[in-house]
Amino acid sequence: xxxxxxxxxxxxxxxxxxxxxxxxxxxxxxxxxxxxxxxxxxxxxxxxxxxxxxxxxxxxxxxxxxxxxxxxxxxxxxxxxxxxxxxxxxxxxxxxxxxxxxxxxxxxxxxxxxxxxxxxxxxxxxxxxxxxxxxxxxxxxxxxxxxxxxxxxxxxxxxxxxxxxxxxxxxxxxxxxxxxxxxxxxxxxxxxxxxxxxxxxxxxxxxxxxxxxxxxxxxxxxxxxxxxxxxxxxxxxxxxxxxxxxxxxxxxxxxxxxxxxx
Numbered sequence: 001x002x003x004x005x006x007x008x009x010x011x012x013x014x015x016x017x018x019x020x021x022x023x024x025x026x027x028x029x030x031x032x033x034x035x036x037x038x039x040x041x042x043x044x045x046x047x048x049x050x051x052x053x054x055x056x057x058x059x060x061x062x063x064x065x066x067x068x069x070x071x072x073x074x075x076x077x078x079x080x081x082x083x084x085x086x087x088x089x090x091x092x093x094x095x096x097x098x099x100x101x102x103x104x105x106x107x108x109x110x111x112x113x114x115x116x117x118x119x120x121x122x123x124x125x126x127x128x129x130x131x132x133x134x135x136x137x138x139x140x141x142x143x144x145x146x147x148x149x150x151x152x153x154x155x156x157x158x159x160x161x162x163x164x165x166x167x168x169x170x171x172x173x174x175x176x177x178x179x180x181x182x183x184x185x186x187x188x189x190x191x192x193x194x195x196x197x198x199x200x201x202x203x204x205x206x207x208x209x210x211x212x213x214x215x216x217x218x219x220x221x222x223x224x225x226x227x228x229x230x231x232x233x234x235x236x237x238x239x240x241x242x243x244x245x246x247x248x249x250x251x252x253x254x255x256x257x258x259x260x261x262x
Contacts, residue, residue: 005032007057008039014198015043015052022058028065028113037094044099050202050209052098053194054121055105064112064135092145095120096217099210101201105194106130106172106181115180116145119154122213123197124181126172127190132180133169153220154179205243 007018017039019026043049056062095102095117104118106126111133118124134151136143143151143164152160155178163170172184185193201209211234219227238244 003035003039005029006035006039008043010049011195012199013048013050013202014195015046015049017043017052017054019054019056019062022056022060025060025063025109026056026058026114027063033091037091040094040098044097049100050206051101051103051198053103053105053191053198054118055191055194056107058108060108060114061106061110061130062112062114062117063109064114089144092120096146099213100206101198101209101213103194103198105190107187107190111135113145116143116147116151119147119150120145122216125183125185125190125194125197126175126181127187128172128184129187130172130175130184131169132171132175133167134163135167137165137167205241205247207241207243208238208247211238 003020005019005021007016007020009016017036019032021027021029021032043052101123102121104121104124106118106124108127108129109131110118110126111131112135115132115134134143134147151163154160155163159178162168172181175181176184183193215231215234218230222230
């Protein structure tokens with residue numbers, strides 16, 4: 001399927017998804033949200049894709065939601081009144097429920113939606129030139145995209161409160177120091193670093209990685225007793241998967257060759 005606000009391409013068994021509205025710093029529009037959700041849905045069922053890299057075209061990752069979209073929503077509310085119900089957003093759910101590893105390669109400014117969306121990814125790598133801000137208060141709105149769940153767990157409540165209440169801008173070094181990103185690279189090395197990490201993941205048994213992601217997400221919000229029970233169940237299923245058997249046989253053969261000096 002062709003898209004107008006994003007780009008998607010496959011390279012071997014890695015999917016590359018780019019926000020592609022560089023003329024407005026990749027601001028989120030209704031159309032972009034629909035296309036992102038559609039792309040993730042398709043990639044989730046594409047057995048050729050084992051992991052995904054998410055980045056932005058141009059000099060920004062994303063400057064946040066399109067202000068024109070905010071304006072239109074308010075005007076619609078004033079004209080038509082409050083919608084009958086507030087429904088859970090489709091786009092955050094598409095990210096949260098995506099079954100394969102998602103690596104965010106944050107290439108530039110990541111503001112509002114531009115930072116809350118990567119929080120839903122599994123791994124975040126940032127360019128040394130990236131800048132971040134939970135800027136919601138600046139335009140009179142509140143954090144979204146599951147960030148009120150993820151952010152305090154990543155950086156602690158006090159730091160999360162500071163970032164949200166002040167809406168301050170901070171750089172990649174500070175993001176790394178507080179644990180918001182996994183790694184910082186030079187700008188021209190960002191995509192290659194993300195691709196190398198994606199290949200490391202893609203080279204491993206896909207079923208084991210998929211189940212490991214389920215475990216980590218489950219453990220993020222569970223008691224230790226729940227974690228132990230779920231780990232035992234998933235481990236049992238993984239040990240009965242053919243990919244597990246093939247991996248064990250391959251490693252045993254490699255060890256055999258090493259021990260014989262071949």
